[in-house]
Amino acid sequence: MPDTTDVLIVGGGFGGAFAARALEHATKGRGVRARLVAPENFLLFSPLLPEAASGTIEPRHAVIPLRDLVRGTELVAGEVVAVDLVAREATVAHPSGEQRSLSFRTIVLAPGSVPTTFPVPGLLENAVGFKTLADAIWLRNRVLHQLEVADGEPDPERRRPLLTFTFVGGGYAGVEALAELESLVRDALHRYPRLRRSDFRWVLVEARDTLLPGLSPRLAAYTERELRRLGVEVHLDTRMESCVDRRVVLSGTTIEPYASDTIVWTAGQRPSPLVASLGLDLDGQGRVVVDDHLRVPQANGVYAIGDSAAVPDPDGGTCPGTAQHALRQGRRCGRNVAADYGAGRAGPFDYRTRGLAVTLGRGNGTAQVKRWTFRGWPAWWMGRSYHLLMMPGLGRKTRVVMDWSVGLVFPRDISQLGQLGRPTPLQP
Ligand SMILES: Cc1cc2nc3c(=O)[nH]c(=O)nc-3n(C[C@H](O)[C@H](O)[C@H](O)COP(=O)(O)OP(=O)(O)OC[C@H]3O[C@@H](n4cnc5c(N)ncnc54)[C@H](O)[C@@H]3O)c2cc1C
Incomplete structure (x- = not known):
């Protein structure tokens, strides 16, 4: 019954x-x-x-x-x-x-x-989505793991794919995830004396002719400029055609196929x-x-x-x-x-x-509220405040504010906790 x-x-x-x-x-x-x-x-x-x-x-x-x-x-x-x-x-x-x-x-x-997927060869085997808490935790550990491995890798040819991160989809999820992780790496880099910023390659691929479709074109243009300023390669009007064995092939003839150990699929829902x-x-x-x-x-x-x-x-x-x-x-x-x-x-x-705010790493962002547009630190602050307002419960709000405050004063925690969720098997 x-x-x-x-x-x-x-x-x-x-x-x-x-x-x-x-x-x-x-x-x-x-x-x-x-x-x-x-x-x-x-x-x-x-x-x-x-x-x-x-x-x-x-x-x-x-x-x-x-x-x-x-x-x-x-x-x-x-x-x-x-x-x-x-x-x-x-x-x-x-x-x-x-x-x-x-x-x-x-x-x-x-x-x-x-996440929406398309029949792109190699996609299901080699790319990860960015939708769940497990995805976020995995991605953080993945980036830190890549830094550790690359730090001990003397061969620049083998180091390159370790430090190449490709994000497919330039909506707010892809843009924010890339910008946040790039800012994590930038902050962490001084603890890896053998790595340079120029060793990294961040690639953002978007099929349409603009980032952040649906937001004001001015904000989209600002976002693109900021990402390029950080050294991110932004490819508009471009699709990922395949990523078999983590070798990324993009549409068009200008970008040579390249190896990218980390591919994040944020091409829509x-x-x-x-x-x-x-x-x-x-x-x-x-x-x-x-x-x-x-x-x-x-x-x-x-x-x-x-x-x-x-x-x-x-x-x-x-x-x-x-x-x-x-x-x-x-x-x-x-x-x-x-x-x-x-x-x-x-x-x-x-x-x-009312609008939408997009963070572009620590202290930077874009926001649109009704007809008004904001950029840089004010937009970042507005985005944070709005999310805080939306969040239910004083306890949760307080925890988030404390995390933000600690982050303003102390360096980032770069412990790589990839073993979480996998208990250590007992040995006979
Ligand atoms: C990375 C990222 C960043 C984002 N940032 C923003 C932002 O800054 N601002 C903003 O406004 N929006 C943002 N969004 C979008 C926002 O998260 C979604 O629009 C919103 O969560 C939709 O709410 P929902 O209730 O429809 O779905 P969800 O919040 O996704 O909830 C759906 C729930 O249903 C459960 N479920 C699914 N199938 C079943 C089933 N068969 N039976 C039972 N349960 C099921 C799922 O597990 C999930 O818990 C973001 C999304 C992502 C992925």
Whole structure:
């Protein structure tokens, strides 16, 4: 017999967690039962992921435990692998390996997105994404590991690929990750007396003719200039055609194929595969089409929010996939679901984009707030302040501020903790 609940929320990211919080708040004492299914027991605060990768903040401080965030919602560890919207039943794969059915009256779909991939030879074997906390921790350890190995490698030919880092995708995730890691290396370099800045090669490849598509062209141009000033090779209108055996071949004839031991794929996101399996109307990007109340028009009691939903933007078109939108959609969705259960009134999603900030390593960034654009230190500071405001919980805010403050005074920690998560096998 399937287990039953009133509201089932799929995903514990910005959309799902904030929907659960708003629902709890609006239906307090009314006996509405809500469950949230999430593979991890934390919300990943992805705007801080690049800083977690560079060690500016402690990786644990870039996540918020879901059990602190949503106290009146039952958390179910696992992944929703199928949903029958007619029978109102979801199948959940639990970490134990078991699969169980959960029945519901209302469902909120907020499973986010996954990295988009293309059939580029060698991509799946040799490139890594930049989406999860594990990706950020891996990348930091990888960069530090490469420094250690290169420091002991006398042959410049063999050293070159160790110190070549290729990022494919010049959106904010790729730009921020590259800039943060470059700044980590710059700060760490004086502890590696045998390495020079000129030994490193940082390559950013973008298929379109601009970095940071969607931001003001002035900011994109500033970002490109800043990255070039740091010695980053920026290749616009360029695609990675293959990376078999970590030998990178770019489109066009001007760039010779080269060896790069580290290839990071940040070429965009697509909605979680779950939403394509539900038989709902999808937009051109594969996102579930919803109305301005975040309801799926053709299915009663079905809501969709966040990166996997095409939500009408009050300024026209659909909302971009950002945390600031997913969080507000979550809040609005929670209140609208509560209204279905007789608590409060439903309303449209009317949040208007405020802007976006992109950090370019320590003390530098670009930001756009409405029609105003900012650059350099003020933009970096604004980005930090905004992320801090968005972050729920005084405890987490304080930890992040302490990490930032310590980073202003003391040198970076360059311990390479690649063995984390792998216990040492016992010897006979
Ligand atoms: C590196 C990086 C930097 C970013 N920086 C910024 C920024 O500075 N500002 C900004 O506004 N946005 C930023 N974003 C974008 C932002 O993170 C997303 O737009 C936002 O997280 C979307 O929220 P969401 O709830 O839709 O998805 P998510 O927050 O990704 O949450 C989805 C959750 O659902 C879970 N899930 C997936 N499938 C299932 C399933 N089948 N069953 C159960 N659970 C499932 C996932 O594990 C995840 O926990 C960044 C993204 C990245 C990758």
